[in-house]
Amino acid sequence: MLRFLTKRAGDGILTLAALVTLTFFVMRLAPGGPFSSNRKISPDILANIEATYHLDEPLLQQFLRYVWGVVRFDFGPSIRFRDYSVADILISGLPYSLTIGFWAVMVATVTGVTLGILGALKRNSIIDYSAGVIAVIGIAVPIFVLAPLMQVYFALTLRWLPVGGWGDSWRNLVLPIVALSLPNIAYISRLTRAAMIETLRENYIRTAVAKGIGGRRVVWNHALTGAVLPVVAYLGPATAAIITGSIVIETIFALPGIGRHFVDAALNRDYPLVMGITILYGGFLIVFNILADILRGWLDPRVRNE
Amino acid sequence: MPLIPMTDSLLRVRDLSVRFRLPEGEVTAVDHVSFDVAPGEVLGIVGESGSGKSQILFSLMGLLAGNGRVSGAAHFAGQDLLAMSPRALDHVRGVAMSMIFQDPMTSLSPYKRVGDQLAEGLIVHKGLSRRDAGREAVRMLDRVRIPDAARRARSYPHEFSGGMRQRVMIAMALLVKPRLLLADEPTTALDVTIQAQIIDILAELAREIGTAIIFVTHDLGVVARLCDRVIVLYGGRIMEEGPAAPLFAAPAHPYAKGLLHATPRIAAPLTPRLETIAGAPRAGGAMLPGCPFAPRCDQRIDICQTTPPPLKAIAPGRLAACHLTGETA
């Protein structure tokens, strides 16, 4: 297990290094720059600005400076939000995105797995069909349609919950968390259902039944592992994506997370911010994939020996 | 009914039929099969692939596929297995009747330590503590001659070879000291060289515990060596039944004859599949009006294709289902 862990961690660091390098060069190679806008800027001023952001240095030097910064979680100042460093922007938005994301992952996993298992055990029952309908809605209807509908119904019509914004109350979190988890509930429940049905057909389940240990024990003690393994694999990348915030959710519910910077930063060619966000996301992706692998290895001894 | 001896049998199966519903109609896999197993007896069931051997065992264990239906009766120690509540059946499966499956590679859970998989039955059915059950499991693994059993009990199935896994399955099946063991071709998936070892371990332990066995196999050598009585199955029906030695010495039914012909040396450890009988084995499908073997039988007469031959006594303790027996046998 220790060898498995060190190998995964080593792979992760290498991947991150590759990501850092790639982000830098892709960004530099893309045509245009942050100051090559329509507005005419006098050459003197441009030179000045470029010096401030070290854009006048040779590429290699820029790269080394950048890498050294990344190591210290310092991506330099944002180009668009001049008064803030990229790190400031990320650190101030992250708690909101992380909170919403964490709970969305929890809700999606628990609900999705439960629905999936119930559906698989009681195939073609009311529960199964309802879960199927939820899944179709969750997968087919985009969040930007569902979320406003939820606002209209639960906030404006029933007045149970606030429409949006970030307050002291947990009630502000309910709608964004539900909206963010819905597509994942849908996906996870389908994944679990299929895996459970497949697992129940396995020969070792027949062996367990033949031991006379009872249906409940067969399901919880023997079939459950096989049914959740695909979910664990899915959760690695999904968690990284969810907790780094969703531009749609954060915009609709007026939340000050980092999700909205994803698109903004790229459109504005805010190099430092783009790279900060990319590396943050990449880092999460790697970390959560490693965590998922560890969990998989813990559940399935064959994974440990791969 | 008087054809079948009314002994104090452990298992008494009467008119057992297994049918499967398929989109294109119903198929009969087992057709009115009756037999008895006495305590401690070893009954062999032989027959080509698809003859219904596994389905007989599955129906007794309550393991039929979802589209399968069973009818008839199977009294085990006085209770009808086919009419039991699921809880009662679980109890029987847990303490009195166990099964070893054809494929040891997939019949153990890949996610659990071998020792835990063994111990589970003891914990659930005998109320043993985890520790005591674990100790019993190790002892049993030792009995099936798994080297270094205490350490191996903590391994996972993928760390075992096929032969070792089947030993684990045997240990698991015999751990609860069942009165009846259903063994479904326990060695066909294994390397030839270890088949004999596994059979020996199984036979030795079963004899010691006093477990009766229904031994399903393609391997007539094993049947001749191990079984007290033999059932020859074809197309879901019993073609011939009798004590092993006389049946092997002089099979009465043309199908049994063909089967034995296909195995020139009975003692040979490896028996080819019984493909040397001309024609294809009857696949499950619409039942023929007459004898299921008639289309492939070189001695068939007109009546064979119209009337199913009844299973009738041909000698003390011997039964055969053939219109010709008594005349030509």
Ligand SMILES: Nc1ncnc2c1ncn2[C@@H]1O[C@H](COP(=O)(O)OP(=O)(O)OP(=O)(O)O)[C@@H](O)[C@H]1O
């Ligand atoms: N779920 C099912 N649905 C339909 N038919 C089935 C099903 N399971 C088994 N059968 C049919 O039942 C018949 C008997 O199958 P069975 O498994 O008992 O054969 P077998 O004698 O054990 O053969 P083998 O030696 O290959 O294991 C076969 O014709 C098979 O196709």
Ligand SMILES: [Mg+2]
């Ligand atoms: Mg079979």
